[in-house]
Amino acid sequence: MKIRNGMATLLLVFVLSACATYSKVDTGQRVPVGEGITVTAVGGWASISHQLISNTGADAIWTVDGPSINHLTFYSAIRSGEPMLVVPNSDVELPVWRTGMTEPDVMEFVEGSLAKANKLPFIETENLRPHTFLGQPGFAFEFNLVNQKQLEIRGLVIGTQAGGVLRMMTYTAPKLHFFAKDEASARAIAATAQLTGS
Amino acid sequence: MHFTRRHLLCGCAATALTGCVGAGGGKPIAAGYAPALDSVEGGLWEIFNKAEADLKFSPLRMTDEELNRYVTDIACRLAGSHCPDMRGYLVRTPFFNASMAPNGMMQVWSGLLLRCQNEAQLAAVLGHEIGHYLKRHSLQRFEQMRDNATIAAFLGIAVAAAGGGALANLPGLVALANIFAFSREQEREADGVGLELMVNAGYSPIEASEIWRGLIQERDAGLTADERADRKDKSDVFFASHPAPEDRAQTLALQAAAYPGGKRIVGEERYLAQARAFRDMMMQDELRLHQHDRTLVIVDRMKAANPGDADPFYYEGEVYRSRNEGLDDGLAMRAYSRAIEADDDHGLAWRGIGILHRRAGREADAATAFQRYLELVPDASDRLMIQSYVGA
Structure with a gap:
């Protein structure tokens, strides 16, 4: 089982923005983004060093303008009984994913994880729909949230559940201007996602 | 008092920002009062005036006219001649809290509206916050400060707050609350004032105790006896900055019993009628927190009130x-x-x-x-x- 002793991504990115080290991901370059998944970069993304994200619950985080602005986050293998995020040094119990969940359950799992880990005043999900990811039947949906600084954030979640594992990619950016700016790039990257060996 | 667009903060603790040494903390505030602009108190009010201006544009504002009018009417019945000095804001945040800033900016969070079971309970919370304002407890608290480090921390938070929108930052609010938590005496005094305002406005005073009993039920839901004895609720915005609700519930019940009986307003039907339009929104926000045991307490209450x-x-x-x-x-x-x-x-x-x-x-x-x-x-x-x- 993968160790997920980290901080909720949305919280962490603000800390990371001051001290993160980045590696440019060249367009067209196929790179691993966690356990058994590769994607091809499209657009001007940079990957945040693995050392700095080792405690986020994510397997890879990419950004264009800095992680406090926008980020692509990859969760390559959430297994039954595991949370998506973990808040360190806290007794907050986060939702866990379970085998057999329906896609509406997964949407609510993501929604609840973000809400609880980040003590969000507001989050709503929308447009849950079938979506192929990693060549498998999956799902996609959007979310809108207001964070503790009262900034309106929009997110896109694309994922699939198969083989006892939940795999997801999230794209998150401020609703005003930034989300639309790199949305097409994020979707294009999701479309290139492949399971290793497939 | 009007519940219109203004700013967001946990003013219950932040009322300390009105602090001005020797300026009369603890003395009742006069209706229509505003500090001189060139005074320390005036400068601190200005911080909150700017913060309040930011609240106008908060995406969390609940701007429904009918609901705002309803809450405003309750607050004005309680505040009497001070009503024009206060401004209220309904804020969509699924945690139990209400607050009053030193400049008269009052917030009521949706998590509180969800948990009130009748109009008298909401009046109890509003009356308590108005009590802090009327007694200028924050100023009194500031005058009592002798610790330079605490004052420096306070000023740091105040300056950060003036930076725009930071008062909405919940961790910041908790920090502020911890620094400026009112003394037990002040909380009790505010409870007493709130109770008096409730009674003067015709409300049933026992409901002030009931809301705290409801919070205790929620806090302890799903815990074993040992866990209840060892509970730590620092993650809760409200419990982090207020005295134990058991003490508050007991004291309020005793004080309520001292008032003469008679027909008094509970206002269950009209409160539920007003809240009904927002109940689903507030419950969906509550459900997203995945605090299942606590939510079941709310659901049980709802079932009992709405057979x-x-x-x-x-x-x-x-x-x-x-x-x-x-x-x-x-x-x-x-x-x-x-x-x-x-x-x-x-x-x-x-x-x-x-x-x-x-x-x-x-x-x-x-x-x-x-x-x-x-x-x-x-x-x-x-x-x-x-x-x-x-x-x-």
Whole structure:
């Protein structure tokens, strides 16, 4: 089982923005983004060093303008009984994913994880729909949230559940201007996602 | 008092920002009072005036005119001649809190509205906050400060707050609350003032105690006796900055008993009628927090107050389906079924039933329930996914 002793991504990115080290991901370059998944970069993304994200619950985080602005986050293998995020040094119990969940359950799992880990005043999900990811039947949906600084954030979640594992990619950016700016790039990257060996 | 667009903060503690050494903290504030602009107190008020201006544009503002008018009317009945000096803001945040800033900016969070069971309980909370304002407790607290480090920390937070919007930062609010938590005496005094304002406005004073009893129930829900004895609720915005609710509930009950009896306003029906339009929004926000045991306490109260209403059973089903442990699927199915018994057209209950069937691999039953859901909620946000389940 993968160790997920980290901080909720949305919280962490603000800390990371001051001290993160980045590696440019060249367009067209196929790179691993966690356990058994590769994607091809499209657009001007940079990957945040693995050392700095080792405690986020994510397997890879990419950004264009800095992680406090926008980020692509990859969760390559959430297994039954595991949370998506973990808040360190806290007794907050986060939702866990379970085998057999329906896609509406997964949407609510993501929604609840973000809400609880980040003590969000507001989050709503929308447009849950079938979506192929990693060549498998999956799902996609959007979310809108207001964070503790009262900034309106929009997110896109694309994922699939198969083989006892939940795999997801999230794209998150401020609703005003930034989300639309790199949305097409994020979707294009999701479309290139492949399971290793497939 | 008016509940219109202004700013967001945890002013219950932040009222200390009115602090001005020797300026009369603890002395009752006069109606129409405003500090001189060139005074320390005036400067501190200005910080909150700017913060209040930011609140105008908060995406969390609840701007429904009827609801704002309703809460404003209650606050004005309590505040009397001070009503024009205060401004109220309803804020969509699913935690229990209300607050008053030194400049008269009052916030009421939606998590509080969800938990009040009647108008008198809301009046109790508003009266308490108005009590802090009337007694200028924050100023008194500041005058009592002798610790330079504490004052420096306070000024740092105040300066950060002036930077724009930072008062909405919940961790910042908790920090502020911890630094400027009112003394027990001040909290009790505010409770006493609030109780007096309630009684003068015709409300039943015992309801002030009841709201704290409700909070105790929620806080202790799902805990063993040992866990209750060892509970730590620092993560809760409200409990982090206020005295133990047990003390408060007991003292308020004793004080309420000292007032003469007679017919007094509880206002359950009219409160629930006002809150009804926002109940689903507030419950969905509550459900997203995945604090299942606490939410069940709210649901139980709702069931008791609304016999025959399908929604509380639907919410109960949502809690158990979300918790998804042990016998929860069965409990969820039973709750959804009771919602359907009360209202066969409850689309969201049919959705819940469909999800439970699908989880269990009962595809035909799931399809039947989902089809009913789509008939009843044709513009459902998850329509495409649900349609994929039923092969439509």
